[in-house]
Amino acid sequence: MLIRNATLADGRTRDVRVSGETIDAVAPELDATDADRVVDATGKRLLPGMIDAHVHFRQPGFNHKETWETGSRSAAAGGVTTVVDQPNTDPPTIDSATFRQKLEYAAQSIVDFGINGGVTADWRPDTLLEEPLFALGEVFLADSTGEMGIEERLFVDAIDGAAAHGVPVTVHAEDASLFNLSAKERDDSDAWSAYRAARAEVAAIERACAIAADRNVGIHIAHTSTPEGIDAAAEAGMTCEVTPHHVLLSRSDITELGTFGQMNPPLRREKRRQRVYERVVDGPVDMIATDHAPHTREEKDTDVWSAPSGVPGVETALPLLLAEARRGPLTFERIRDLTAANPAEIFGLPNRGTVAEGNHADLVLVDPGTTEPIRGSELHTKCDWTPFEGRPGVFPKLTMVRGEIIYERDADEPFADHRGENVREQSVKPAEQADDGTRNGNG
Ligand SMILES: [Zn+2]
8 A cells, every 4th residue: 555645743745655564665755556555645644543541441341331342443533543441340450361351352443452450459460460461550549430449558569560570550640538528518510620639649649659769660640630740740750641631621611511521530720721731732741641431421411429430532532632733832743742652662562653664554644624523423432422522623534553444534334344453462573763863763
């Protein structure tokens, strides 16, 4: 296949040839003679597929909310080519048996994937850490969906065990002892944000980073929602991710969203959101990850203290960021780094994250000139709602995983019958030498 005349994230126009699973050549002009298909990408951006380090595809245990089939289709339609599933399923992924069980469900995925292992009082590190895990995490320092909050002693065991096996650790950092109990007297939707106060996140991040630094181990902070938390992680030399909902939504939106804007950690005040946005545009935030956490409308449509926490996001993350690039300071290069290059580097995924010769042909083609309103009813996740209803998005025209087009927006059958692979079980190809000074490749 030849993708002709595409504009890469850094603005250069290039032809990109794909052969088999790999990007074979990136050059100003390439011969199309033996290409089985030529895609005219004039005026379009060709980006590396998004690596979403934080999704909840709900299987096993909660198939009514999402499945690997519907979740991975939603990912593909959103330009996401690799997803990482969290352990708070039923049963949770806490030993070899439950890991193997989840691997069977993940076989339904049309995008590549990673499976995280969880830590609870019942986890079996002796068997779990022998499995091809993506990472250990998210390790819950406070209860969230699935009540997997753990004691500090167990957290220390977890990072020691992970370090001994060379497995990354990701952390859901909230300190429940700092939750604002007086908020429980309220019944308005904003009470959730008042209850899970910002200081509970900041203190938990500082504590987790101190423990990790003390043991000379790096950790990754999941869904950081405060500028203070982002700065604390960066100052400690740790990495962090931010979700699209914490970049684009704040407590000012809760009046309209109600419990459909409820997640953990919760939305923050508008001022804090703006400072998070600044840190995403050109600050210490390492990556965007969605924390795609679907629940049905029926489950969400209840009072603030009964509603489950979590919002869908895997299909709308890249479209929202690309729409932001049209109107504001967010650049295509920064989007490439936040959604692909940095997750690949930080989580040790060779041959991914940039449009470079020798890399996996995980690619997404978008037309930055066209936006469409986001409609929950048109998304492919099982829960047909979104907290971004009506906002503009730049939706992918085409998504490719390891050289196969798995999604084509304007095709009669948009989805291909493709099978994703566990990225921790894929063979590693020799890295290509970069010719233009970017980390390990071109656009
Ligand atoms: Zn979490």
